[in-house]
Amino acid sequence: MPKAIAAYHKQAKHVSKPHVTLSISDSDESHNDSDHDGAQRKRPWKGNSASAGYRPRPTEPWNSNYTFPITDNCSPIEDRAEDMGLLLSGVTLLKLSKPYGFAVDVGCGTGQSTRILVPYFEKILGTDISPAQIEEANKANDIPNVTYSVSPAEELPVDDASVDLVTACAAAHWFSIEKFYKEVNRILKPRGCLAIFTYIPDMEVHYKDRSEQLTKVFKEGQEKLAPYENEKVRLVKTGYKDLFDAIPYTDKKRVENMTTKMPMLLSDFLGLIQTFSMFQDFLKHEPEKAKEFILTTEKRFLEIMGVSSTETEIEVRLNNVCVLASKPK
Secondary structure (H helix, E strand, C coil), rough: CHHHHHHHHHHHHHHHHCECCCCCCCCCCCCCCCCCCCECCCCCCCCCCCCCCCCCCCCCCCCCCCCCCCCCCCCHHHCCCCHHHHHHHHHHHCCCCCCCEEEEEEECCCCHHHHHHHHHEEEEEEEEHHHHHHHHHHHHHHCCCEEEEEECCEEECCCCCEEEEEEECCCCHHHCHHHHHHHHHHEEEEEEEEEEEEEEEEEECCCCCCCHHHHHHHHHHHHHHHHHCCHHHHHHHHCCCCHHHCCCCCCCEEEEEEEEEEEHHHHHHHHHHHHHHHHHHHHHHHHHHHHHHHHHHHHHHHHHHHCCCCCCCEEEEEEEEEEECCCCC
C-alpha cells in the first residue's frame, strides 16, 4: 500500500464505520414538529405528501448535485466536522500545518459541500455547470475566501498545478469521467488530493419495530424502478467502483460502509423518492403508473407504521462511499 494512502487509512480508521446523525434544518423557516415519541426535532426539509402532488424543487433532484434532502444555507451539516472526517484525513496528507491553500469543489450546486471546506482552506472555488445553481450559491455567500463560477467539470477555470484539493460531492457520476480526471491532473499540485464521495441509495427505513417491513417495501419499490436505471445510477449503486478504477493514480483508496442516520418525515421521504432519476424517467414515460406507484407506496408505509399521517417521523439510514487519490510528485 502506498505510504500516503497508508497514512490516510490509519488516520481514517476512527471514522470509517460510524453512525453519524445529521440534524438538518429547513432554510425557509424553523420547524419543531413533534416526532412519534413526542420529542421536538427540526425537520430535514419541507415536503408534501404524495397525495398532495409533491414536485421537487430545482435544487433537490437526485440526478443533480445534491442527493440529501437538504436545503440552501444548511448550516448544521456544515458545522459537523466529523461528517467530513474521511475527506479531511486525506487533506492532512498535503501539508503539515493548516490552513491549506486552494480547494476546488466541482459540481457544487448551491454551495453546501463547498462551505464545509471553509475552516480548512485559504481559498475555495465552487463550480457548477448550472447558472441557476451558481446564482443561488452567490446569493447565500458571505464568506470572503469562497467564490463560485459557472463551469463544466471538464473545463475548470483554474491554473495548472495550483490546487491542493479537488472535491465532488454526489456529482462525479454525472461528469465525463475521463475528461474530468485529465482536468484534475492538470490543476492539482504534485501530491495534491482528489476526493469524490456520494451516498449509495440502498437505504434502510426505520420506525419503532417496523423497520424490516418498511425497508422491504422500499427495496421492492426500487426493484420496480429498475427498468429506468441508467448508467449514471449504476455508478452510484456500485459504490463508485468504476470511478475508483478509472483514477490514473496508484496512490488511491476507496472507503465504504460509512452509515449516516437521517431523521425525516415520511412525507419528506416520499418526496425524496420522487426526485430519484429512475422515478423521474418513470414519470416521463408512464405518468399515471408513476403516480400510482407513489400513492401505493405511501399507503403501504402508513399501514405498516399504523399511523394515518405522513407527517410522522422516520429514520433513514444511508451508506456512503469516499474515494481518495493523491497525485504523484
